[in-house]
Amino acid sequence: MRSNKGFGFRTHLWPLFALCFVAPIFVSPIWAQAPANALPAGTGKDLVAVACTQCHGLKLIMSLRDGPVGWRHFVNDMILRGAQLNPQEADTVAQYLAQNFGPGTSPMQSGLKSEPLPPGDGEKLVESHCALCHDLGRITTIARSKEEWNNTVGNMMARAGTNVATQDEILAMASYLAAHFGRKLS
Amino acid sequence: MKNLIKQYLDSRISRRQLLSGLGTLGVTAAAANSMAQSLAPFLPAAAADASADASSASRSIKGTGGALLVAQLKASGIEHIFFNPSSGAAPFFDALVDESGMHLIKALQEGALVAMADGYAKASGKTPFVICARPGFPNSMTQLYNVWKDEIPMVVAVDYVNRATLGEDGFEDADHLESIAHPITKWNWVAQSAEKIPEVTRRAFKFASTMPSGPVFLAYPEDILDDEAQAAVIDQAKFAVSMKVRPDPDLVEKAARMLLEAQSPLLYVGDEVARCGAQKDVVELAELLGVPVTRDGGTIGWSKSFPTQHPLYLGAALREMRYPAHVDVTLNLGSRLSYGERIQPGIKLIQVRMDPTNLARTAPTDVAIFGDLKFTTADLVAALRSMATADRLRQISQDRTAKTHEYTATMRKFRESLGRETWNHSPVSFERLGMELESALDKDACVIAESDSGRKMEDFMSFGGSDKQYFTTTGAALGWGLPAAFGVKLAHPDLQVVSVVGDGAFLFAGPQPLWSYARYKAPVTLIVCNNRSYNNERNRIWNVGGRQFQTGRDMTCYLGDPDIDYAKLASGFGVEGEIVAEPAQLKPALERAKRATADGRPYLLDVHIERNGIGAASTWHPPYSVADLRTRKV
Numbered sequence A: 001m002r003s004n005k006g007f008g009f010r011t012h013l014w015p016l017f018a019l020c021f022v023a024p025i026f027v028s029p030i031w032a033q034a035p036a037n038a039l040p041a042g043t044g045k046d047l048v049a050v051a052c053t054q055c056h057g058l059k060l061i062m063s064l065r066d067g068p069v070g071w072r073h074f075v076n077d078m079i080l081r082g083a084q085l086n087p088q089e090a091d092t093v094a095q096y097l098a099q100n101f102g103p104g105t106s107p108m109q110s111g112l113k114s115e116p117l118p119p120g121d122g123e124k125l126v127e128s129h130c131a132l133c134h135d136l137g138r139i140t141t142i143a144r145s146k147e148e149w150n151n152t153v154g155n156m157m158a159r160a161g162t163n164v165a166t167q168d169e170i171l172a173m174a175s176y177l178a179a180h181f182g183r184k185l186s
Numbered sequence B: 001m002k003n004l005i006k007q008y009l010d011s012r013i014s015r016r017q018l019l020s021g022l023g024t025l026g027v028t029a030a031a032a033n034s035m036a037q038s039l040a041p042f043l044p045a046a047a048a049d050a051s052a053d054a055s056s057a058s059r060s061i062k063g064t065g066g067a068l069l070v071a072q073l074k075a076s077g078i079e080h081i082f083f084n085p086s087s088g089a090a091p092f093f094d095a096l097v098d099e100s101g102m103h104l105i106k107a108l109q110e111g112a113l114v115a116m117a118d119g120y121a122k123a124s125g126k127t128p129f130v131i132c133a134r135p136g137f138p139n140s141m142t143q144l145y146n147v148w149k150d151e152i153p154m155v156v157a158v159d160y161v162n163r164a165t166l167g168e169d170g171f172e173d174a175d176h177l178e179s180i181a182h183p184i185t186k187w188n189w190v191a192q193s194a195e196k197i198p199e200v201t202r203r204a205f206k207f208a209s210t211m212p213s214g215p216v217f218l219a220y221p222e223d224i225l226d227d228e229a230q231a232a233v234i235d236q237a238k239f240a241v242s243m244k245v246r247p248d249p250d251l252v253e254k255a256a257r258m259l260l261e262a263q264s265p266l267l268y269v270g271d272e273v274a275r276c277g278a279q280k281d282v283v284e285l286a287e288l289l290g291v292p293v294t295r296d297g298g299t300i301g302w303s304k305s306f307p308t309q310h311p312l313y314l315g316a317a318l319r320e321m322r323y324p325a326h327v328d329v330t331l332n333l334g335s336r337l338s339y340g341e342r343i344q345p346g347i348k349l350i351q352v353r354m355d356p357t358n359l360a361r362t363a364p365t366d367v368a369i370f371g372d373l374k375f376t377t378a379d380l381v382a383a384l385r386s387m388a389t390a391d392r393l394r395q396i397s398q399d400r401t402a403k404t405h406e407y408t409a410t411m412r413k414f415r416e417s418l419g420r421e422t423w424n425h426s427p428v429s430f431e432r433l434g435m436e437l438e439s440a441l442d443k444d445a446c447v448i449a450e451s452d453s454g455r456k457m458e459d460f461m462s463f464g465g466s467d468k469q470y471f472t473t474t475g476a477a478l479g480w481g482l483p484a485a486f487g488v489k490l491a492h493p494d495l496q497v498v499s500v501v502g503d504g505a506f507l508f509a510g511p512q513p514l515w516s517y518a519r520y521k522a523p524v525t526l527i528v529c530n531n532r533s534y535n536n537e538r539n540r541i542w543n544v545g546g547r548q549f550q551t552g553r554d555m556t557c558y559l560g561d562p563d564i565d566y567a568k569l570a571s572g573f574g575v576e577g578e579i580v581a582e583p584a585q586l587k588p589a590l591e592r593a594k595r596a597t598a599d600g601r602p603y604l605l606d607v608h609i610e611r612n613g614i615g616a617a618s619t620w621h622p623p624y625s626v627a628d629l630r631t632r633k634v
């Protein structure tokens, strides 16, 4: 009988597929990627170091910038995917993340070279809002349709929380971006 | 020539002998073939030897290899033949014409065919038979790999190259086709003669179904399916080997002692609990000691072997559980426990498995018990009861039970509140889909899940125990869920069956399975979680923090351009369906699906659902057009 049970032929392709974020799957390079002591001090640091490293590493958390609403979404999502945080702890973690990796805290660097923003209505708003979380290379080197810009700006401002931009300001930013970095939807 | 034809019709010479005889008489190969074909209806089907006792387990039967195969499949308990036809297997399909006890189930792609059979096997516990053309076999392998990973019994067969021309690199002939099945089957074999067909077929069923079970590959050369032979057809029961093995009592005692002494034990459950029907025993054991229960994460594991609503159930295991803290003993009941590092140093590990090869495969194990999960769990319970008084057991369990109940109740309430926060999200959230399904489905419905991002909806649904049955696949080769649900429905026609698959997953399987749903009137609700994305794949890719993450560019995972209309697609295959674009449309749509399935028709819901995670909002994708490459309009 040419059975191969027991001869080590069974391969586990799963780790290739399961670089976490999702459900609890463990791939050592991920949770080993950034030491927990790299996290800035503050209430919540210890919780993040333990509860958020069961399935993924800290590199992404530390490189990402998001507003309080955005971070809260991530935390909620992770709880539904198995993170063991009770309601109070979830609040603490969301606050810690928003404080330490929120708008204005060393914006994300895309490595994309950006020309200065062309003048126009909305230019200053884009500069003052978008650049809080990421450099302008992320914006000026890409072409999006008007609809895509509307969605993108709307989503980012919603994540940043209420009162960060009015509806008019959001529209002004989206129109400016569509005018200068737009494309037709095919 | 007349004589030759008479001999053939009297089953005194084989089809091959007829063809070569005609050849020597100067008839061209094509003419000889068509002559043989036109004679086929006048051939006798397999005939049982008059002297054989029909009620005996063994019957001597005469017929073509194909007819012998049919007779043996019947004796092996096969009711359904999952197939896609090929000309070489003509004698087999011909023999089915006069066989009313077996039904042909056709799929239009072999991967889907195997996934259908997998769903059937998981839901029925039976060993299905699949047959397809040999060039179609490579198609079947995505799903055969899933079958292998889940250790599901199955016999997959092909018609093989005629022995007279084998190895000539001729039509559909590749050297050692059977060996491509080797790494993902328990056994592979090429049948050598018509009279051997029943025997090798029985052997294939025996190997496939004996635990640890798995798929087996068989090849029947075309000429032997055509040859006449006399052979014994024997009931499969005569080759059944019970693997309901009781565990070593010394090891059971050792394990029971460790569990009694443990301060913070953890129970880890896996698919072998479902395979051995040990669910109730496992609940009894968990309750006896008040042990919190966990399972492998993600799609590792195809069943929910512990009731997910049970107050001791924590959900998927984490490397280092915050609750319960300081685990000192882990008891693995029937889970593959794939990742050894999940068992932290210092934790004592007891493992019980039906699969001795994979028992203690990776994690250092203190007590490795080989045995049937039902017997072993019952023996553990008995050992615990004999080693400790009822009072002591109560003392041990009381505090832990109360703490775990409190923890799981808090988390359940918390998750529910998080779910409700997303109630009005548009597009629909997975949380809401989970809640709507929970209220719309029957308590004993079967849910077939293959939605990567959608796993969180399972938090809002109840599975296991007397609740819904849950099926998925461990192999994660996508394209399983849509066809597998067909197989589950075939096994459980009286249960409500719903498949919930990601748009990506659907497209790996489909759309061909829709044809089988319509053709065989399989009343299943087919839900496509259409987030126009390989959503979680993007999350995982971005998770490594590389250039796509840094620049915010999803180079690989967006699916929304072109924007597929799955309801329209279904309609093209004769399956009714609708788009659910807004959350409020979900409930009435599920009701319509319920009415359609009650009327005996499949129904598809194209649910526009959230993308979530990093980069989810962006619909940008690399712009590239082949048409634009042209320098002239051709």
Ligand SMILES: Cc1ncc(C[n+]2csc(CCOP(=O)(O)OP(=O)(O)O)c2C)c(N)n1
Pocket (backbone or CB within 6 Å): A017, B142, B450, B451, B452, B453, B454, B476, B477, B478, B479, B501, B502, B503, B504, B505, B506, B508, B529, B531, B533, B534, B535, B536, B537
């Ligand atoms: C056959 C196969 N091909 C490729 C993959 C890699 N893969 C993993 S997840 C995924 C995308 C799944 O998309 P979908 O089903 O829509 O999931 P969701 O959007 O819910 O995350 C792919 C292509 C796979 N697992 N199986």
Ligand SMILES: [Mg+2]
Pocket (backbone or CB within 6 Å): B502, B503, B504, B529, B530, B531, B532, B533, B534, B535
């Ligand atoms: Mg998807």
